[in-house]
Amino acid sequence: MKGRLVRTLALYGTIGSLVLTALATAPAGGATAPPGEPPAPMPQRIVFGRCAPVEHLPASVQCGKLAVPLDYARPKGKKITLTVSRIRATAPEERQGALVFNPGGPGASSMEFPLYGALPKWRRTARAYDFVGYAPRGVGRSAPLSCQDPQEFTKAPTDTQRYPTEAFKRQKVAEARAYAQGCARNAGADLPFYNSLNNARDLDMLRAALGEQKLTFMGASYGTYFGAVYATLFPGHIRRMIFDSVVNPDPRQIWYRNNLDQNVAFERRWGDWLRWVAGHHATYGLGTTPKAVQRSYDTAIQRVRRVPINGKIGPAQLQSAFLKTGYNDAYWPISAQSLSAYLHGNIKPMATQTLPKTTNAKAEENTNAVYTAVECNDASWPRDWETWDRDNTRVARTAPFETWDNAWMNLPCAFWPDRMESAEARLDAAVGRVASDASPVGAGDGLDGALDHATTTAVDEALRRRGPLDIRTAPGALPPVLLLAAERDAATPYTGAVELQRRLAGSTLVTERGAGTHGIALGANECVNRYTEAYLLRGEVPAHAASCAPRAEPVPNQQPQGAAK
Numbered sequence: 001m002k003g004r005l006v007r008t009l010a011l012y013g014t015i016g017s018l019v020l021t022a023l024a025t026a027p028a029g030g031a032t033a034p035p036g037e038p039p040a041p042m043p044q045r046i047v048f049g050r051c052a053p054v055e056h057l058p059a060s061v062q063c064g065k066l067a068v069p070l071d072y073a074r075p076k077g078k079k080i081t082l083t084v085s086r087i088r089a090t091a092p093e094e095r096q097g098a099l100v101f102n103p104g105g106p107g108a109s110s111m112e113f114p115l116y117g118a119l120p121k122w123r124r125t126a127r128a129y130d131f132v133g134y135a136p137r138g139v140g141r142s143a144p145l146s147c148q149d150p151q152e153f154t155k156a157p158t159d160t161q162r163y164p165t166e167a168f169k170r171q172k173v174a175e176a177r178a179y180a181q182g183c184a185r186n187a188g189a190d191l192p193f194y195n196s197l198n199n200a201r202d203l204d205m206l207r208a209a210l211g212e213q214k215l216t217f218m219g220a221s222y223g224t225y226f227g228a229v230y231a232t233l234f235p236g237h238i239r240r241m242i243f244d245s246v247v248n249p250d251p252r253q254i255w256y257r258n259n260l261d262q263n264v265a266f267e268r269r270w271g272d273w274l275r276w277v278a279g280h281h282a283t284y285g286l287g288t289t290p291k292a293v294q295r296s297y298d299t300a301i302q303r304v305r306r307v308p309i310n311g312k313i314g315p316a317q318l319q320s321a322f323l324k325t326g327y328n329d330a331y332w333p334i335s336a337q338s339l340s341a342y343l344h345g346n347i348k349p350m351a352t353q354t355l356p357k358t359t360n361a362k363a364e365e366n367t368n369a370v371y372t373a374v375e376c377n378d379a380s381w382p383r384d385w386e387t388w389d390r391d392n393t394r395v396a397r398t399a400p401f402e403t404w405d406n407a408w409m410n411l412p413c414a415f416w417p418d419r420m421e422s423a424e425a426r427l428d429a430a431v432g433r434v435a436s437d438a439s440p441v442g443a444g445d446g447l448d449g450a451l452d453h454a455t456t457t458a459v460d461e462a463l464r465r466r467g468p469l470d471i472r473t474a475p476g477a478l479p480p481v482l483l484l485a486a487e488r489d490a491a492t493p494y495t496g497a498v499e500l501q502r503r504l505a506g507s508t509l510v511t512e513r514g515a516g517t518h519g520i521a522l523g524a525n526e527c528v529n530r531y532t533e534a535y536l537l538r539g540e541v542p543a544h545a546a547s548c549a550p551r552a553e554p555v556p557n558q559q560p561q562g563a564a565k
Contacts, residue, residue, distance in 0.1 A: 043067065043209040048086055054141065055085070061114050062086045068137070068205045070193050078190075080143035082202060084134040087114035091127035097239070098210045099129035099536070100203070102136070103519075104221025104245075106196075107370035109135040121522045121529060125536050132210065137202055138194045138370040145194060145369040147183035147412075150361035153368065157314025159305065162400045173385055176411035183373060184417040192419055194370065195377040197469065200230040204237060214239035216536075220519045221245050221492055224483075225254075228471045228500060235477040240539060242532065244484045244521045248496030249471040249503060255375045256382065256413075259406055260395055261493055266406075267399035269326040269490035269516050276329075276553060277336045283556040284340040297322070300342055300350075309347050313354045319405060321354040326402070326490040327518045329551075333558045372412050379468050381413035388414060475505040480541045483509040484528060488516030501545075508541040515550035525551045 043066060051063035063085050070078040089095040101113040113133030117126030138145040161168050184191060203226070207215040216239045219227035225247040231238060248258055274290035281288045286296040301315050308314045322339075324331040338349035382388060388407060396403040481504060485497035494511070501509045510531045512520055521532045527548030534540040 043205050045211055046084055046209045048084075051085065052141075055083070055111060057085060057111065058115075060087060062088075063111075066134075066202075066206055066209050068202050070143075070190060072198060072201050080137060082134055082137060082142040082206070083111065083140060084132065084206065085111045085114050086130055086132050087117055087126075088130050089126065089128055090117065090123075094128045095130070096128045096537075097130070097216055098132045098212050099125065100132045100134070100206060100210075100215065100217050102134075102203075102217075102219045102223035102227070104219070104223045105139075105367065105371055106136075106199075106222050106374035107139055107367035108222075109133070109139045111135055111140065119522075124533060125522070128537055129216065130210075132206075134206060136199055136370070138373060139366065140363075143190075144366055145183070145191075145373055146186050146366060147179055147369040147372065148365060150365040153365040154356055154361040156312045156317050156356045157304070157308035158316040159314060160316040160319050160405055162404065163396065164404055169389065172408045172411065176408065177415045179372070180376075180412040180415040180417065183369060183412070187373070191373060191417070192377055194373040196226045196229050196374060197233075199226040199374070200233055203227075203230050204234050207237060212239075216240045218242040218244065218521065218536075220521070222247060224492070224500070225249060228504065229469050231473055231478060231481070231504060232469055232471050235473050238479060238481070240479065240536065241481040242484065242521060242535065243481065243497075243500060243507075245489055245492045245518050246483055246485050246497035246500050247492050248499050250499055251379075251468040251470055253496075254379045254468040255410070256379070258496075259410055260391060261495075262491060263392075263395050263399045263401075263403040263406055265488075265493040266323075266326045266402040266490040269488060270401045272329075272488065272516060273325040273332055273335070276332055280336070280556045284336045286336065286340055286343070296343060297339065300339055303342075309342075309351050310355060312356060313351065316405075317354050317356060318350075323402065323405075326516070329515075329517055329554055330524075330558075332554045333556055337557060368409075372410075375410065376413040376416040381410075381416065383414055385414065471500070472503040473505050478504060478506055480535075480539070481507045482531070482535045482541055483507055484512075484520050484532070485509065486512040486515040486517055486520055488514065489518050490516060491518045509545045510542065511545070511547040513547050513550055517551070523551075 046064035046066055048062035048064040050059070051057045051061055055061075055063060057063070063083060066082045066084055067079045068082060069075045070080050086098075101110045101116075102108070103110050103113075110133035114131040116122045117131050135142040137143055159168070164172070187194075203215070203217070215230075215234075215237055217227055217230070219225075219242070221244075224243040224245065227241060227243055228247075228249050231241065248261070253261070271290060274293045277284055277286050277293045278289050287293040301318060304313055304318055305315050322335055325335050334349075334353060338353045341348070342350040388411065392403050392407045483497050483501055483504075485492070485494050487494050497509055497511075501507050510528060512525055512528055515525070517523065520528050522529050525548055531542065531546065531548075
């Protein structure tokens, strides 16, 4: 036992050397596998059949499962299972393969994507492609993550403050710390493996399991980021790829700075809605200037703070509902109409639009847990509250609409568990047991396991701390890929599309000028749709960057048909 202890302590001292070696030999940005290499042994083909009732999908949709490694550095280790959905191409003689879609998040599922083929603007594409959706790792039934009791997560009413008091800040800091602890407690040692690198590797496993030699993929929002990670790791595995509403992939932006920039963009987009409502004062009676409409909204916030609608809709619930105006202008009329009705004594439209759906509590909490885990795992975040307080106070001076709510959503990353601290604590405890001979039987085996865990954790953590993957491809490495972006997009500011185009050699950017809807492929702009279809169906891209006139602004009292797109 003493000999084992001496050897173990000597090995313990080599962990730092292993970390240095990993840093010296790892690809830039922390990529742990050379581009083009398969992430794991070839998966078995997915066997599709009837979908589980819990998916709530019609009989026309087939479902299957895909087993992937939890940790791609240990492909023979623990496996997790992803759920997959499919509808075959509607014109088999025109079939070009499978089109895999990811709607973003992190934390969103595309299990319903096969149903898009029945929508008029998707039908031509559905003739040529199997529409394939899936729930990424952590989402839905794909090794689901949870950080908090869903009923606690969705409790209502709750408050939000555009300029928070110090007491409110202390409350939110405590909640963020507890949330991070809940993630670590529930996921345990699996938590670090929910990240964008593994999402990209899972996507390549899905490609292979579908029998596709090369991938045809459409990613929206966050889907553009791990799609770009995929393009960097596996450029030779791509057939066609659409990046719709593009995340800024600059490693310095992932994710803290991107969120600060997002706040500024949401303020501009909120101003677009205020201007539109003021222009329709005759319909809504909320004010003839943007400032007057803002005062109407502030009045509503104050009222629900005093007396929540139906006892459930407080300031945070109202703010969450009106945030949709920044994502899609199809929400503009219904938001203005419900605000007008509420201020004139009719609470029903506001309640219908805003009331939390308790039946969705589990899904909402799961989505947030995956979002938090991926973004916190992807990059280093400021660990001191003072930095968050300083930066968000500065941004909120000119962009108060969403800044602090966005900060609270991401603040658990300031308290994210340090993997090395827990691994070293485990090793110290094992060394202490061996040294004291407190539990001689099996103690050495426990010590070896703790040492192995600490060593691999040290290497993994050193790689992670190098920062996010440096997204870029060499000229000629990729086939033509298509980027789509709206100039006034709030969730993914337009500068992100420009940056990704610069990093992906040979990519082409199509811009919807003067518009701000998030997610523009095969939506309300026919010009954008023509470019999208030409690419998916014929592989055609514009010779140079192209642009489209903005979609028409919504008409007062118009219902938000297709607003989820």
